[in-house]
Amino acid sequence: MFNFIFNFFRRSKVPMDALGVIEDPRPKEEKRTDYNSSEIVSYTPIKWRKVLEQDWRQYPIFHQDGSSSCLAQAVSKTLGIENYLEEKKFVHFSARDIYSQRKNYPDKGMWFQDGMRIGYEKGVTLEQLMLSQNLSESEMNKSNDRKEIDKQIALVGKGGNYLAVPLNIEAIAQIIEGLGKPVVIGVKFGSYEWNKPVPQILVSQTKYHHAIVATNAILYDHQKCLVIEDSWGLDSGMNGRRIVSEEWFKEKRISAAWYFKALKNTWRDKEIKPAKPKWQFNKDLIFCQRNSDIEMLQKILKYEEMFPQAVDITGFYGAITARGVLEFQRKYKVASEVELDLVKGFRVGPKTRVVLNLKYI
Helix, strand or coil: CHHHHHHHHHHCCCCHHHCCECCCCCCHHHHCCCCEHHHCCCCCCCCCCECCHHHCCCCCCCECCCCCCHHHHHHHHHHHHHHHHHHCCCCCECHHHHHCCCCCCCCCCECHHHHHHHHHHCCCCECCCCCCCCCCHHHHCCCCCCCHHHHHHHHHCCCCCEEECCCCHHHHHHHHHHCCCCEEEEEEECCCCCCCCCCCCCCCCCCEEEEEEEEEEEEECCEEEEEEECCECCCCCECCEEEEECHHHHCCCEEEEEEECCCCCCCCCCCCCCCCCCCCCCCCEECCCECHHHHHHHHHHHHCCCCCCCCCCCCECCHHHHHHHHHHHHHCCCCCHHHHHHHCCCEECHHHHHHHHHHHC
16 A cells, blocks of 8 residues: 555656757757748648647547656657658657667757657657656666667658757747647756646746647637646646747747658658659759749659658748758769868859759750
């Protein structure tokens, strides 16, 4: 009886020092190459409406217990929701599979891009194969039970390319309601602000950094709000969910927003290669431009398998295109490595145009 009472109180509240989001340590130049949803999504305001709680999209609530695995919990849940969108079957994926592969292991917590990267590159195995709920930090760090079958199953569950979303509620609502996708959200808060059904901004200092999943965009108490699913168990908030109002965006308390492009579970089946593009490039192309030359450049990069197959051609020269350009430039040795490292794919200049025209006119 004593053990039952002890475990109930231990699991009913997550220690504040175990929330688990850490600052992204990557240099600014590397962050600049992150894929951004603005490259492929045209944001149009949604029609905000009141939605009763019983009509919210709802999924199983996770519990990180005393670990700092909130981001891994959010990413694994998001991938489970992605499977639901594809096959109408929610799959409980293992947060430990993601958490134990973080770049900063064995230090506590993760940064957002790293969590999304693991979900995209390695996928995530099933919860029943690598249990991850109600575990301590030391238990979440264990990975000696990861076998080859877990790695192969993880590839089926992996997400498509991961994209950052602008930190405004309209953009995130467009992903949630316009595209029907879950969004992994970062939130900053101070003491006594978060652990309630409708979190409130009460203090100026934000000690804690947390990751959650936004699943609905609704009007609540006449305000634009997001319904989020937390990883603090069913005893927290509204049966594990909370309402985050637009005020949290206005006060810059939302620190990150990411989502996965759709990727079919059959993605490893052989795809039909598109026809070889033909085009002549007569002028330099520069990062953040948008034109028909860049549209053809993207088609060529896709043909070269240097542009994600699941990402649409838009004609916008963003981070996705820059990565492909750099890979193209390195493959065909259009300049020295020193020069390519300086440009980082942000420009298609005369040397690259010569190679493009030689191969694709």
